[in-house]
Amino acid sequence: MSRFLVGLVAGIALLIPATVFSAGEHQRRFAVELALLAGDSRLLVEEKLSAEKRQWIEGRITSSLNVLPLLARYYLQESGLDEASLLDQIEGLQLRVVGSNALFKAAGEMSQRFPIRFPVDLQQPLDSLTKYQTASDYQQLCLGCHIAPAPDTSVVIGNFGAFARSIPDDEWLARLLGGLRGDSYTAYENPFSDAEISGFYRYIRDELP
Numbered sequence: 001m002s003r004f005l006v007g008l009v010a011g012i013a014l015l016i017p018a019t020v021f022s023a024g025e026h027q028r029r030f031a032v033e034l035a036l037l038a039g040d041s042r043l044l045v046e047e048k049l050s051a052e053k054r055q056w057i058e059g060r061i062t063s064s065l066n067v068l069p070l071l072a073r074y075y076l077q078e079s080g081l082d083e084a085s086l087l088d089q090i091e092g093l094q095l096r097v098v099g100s101n102a103l104f105k106a107a108g109e110m111s112q113r114f115p116i117r118f119p120v121d122l123q124q125p126l127d128s129l130t131k132y133q134t135a136s137d138y139q140q141l142c143l144g145c146h147i148a149p150a151p152d153t154s155v156v157i158g159n160f161g162a163f164a165r166s167i168p169d170d171e172w173l174a175r176l177l178g179g180l181r182g183d184s185y186t187a188y189e190n191p192f193s194d195a196e197i198s199g200f201y202r203y204i205r206d207e208l209p
Helices: 003-014 026-046 051-079 083-094 101-113 128-141 160-166 169-178 194-207
Strands: none
Touching: 026 051, 026 101, 026 169, 051 083, 083 101, 128 194, 160 194, 169 194
């Protein structure tokens, strides 16, 4: 499957409404996609990746660049900001080469201007009951894919805790909010509440290898 088709399929999946993005949260959805674009661009520039992982990440970046104009329009409708200015900035991102330092830098700067709004304090450690429930949810819903170590040919991230600790806070939150983005078959978004997301945020970073 070509990178264009991968990006198109994943982009269509991203347009499906998700529970975690309730009505009136277009700014957060837009901010999440920007953070994911910046994070995926960082992986291509800074990390040593297998050919398989690079191909899938390039497809995800293509997806993000394709869907950002639509997400921006939704956001602008509820914010009243200058449409031409923001859409011009996104067009500037689309003109940059996937995997280039220029796209990595521009996406990072734009993501900083549109931070993710999240109402739960992510710095609070988990209490014993929440940790138990989150561990149970992780084992039932996540562990099947996020095995450690993952094969070199897999597009799945193994050693999930180490990966979560190695990336910026906003990028880690965006990856949780954005859901599974590995390929066209798992490109769906999380159905979890903000409180449940905060549990995964801390549990994976604090407890997993």
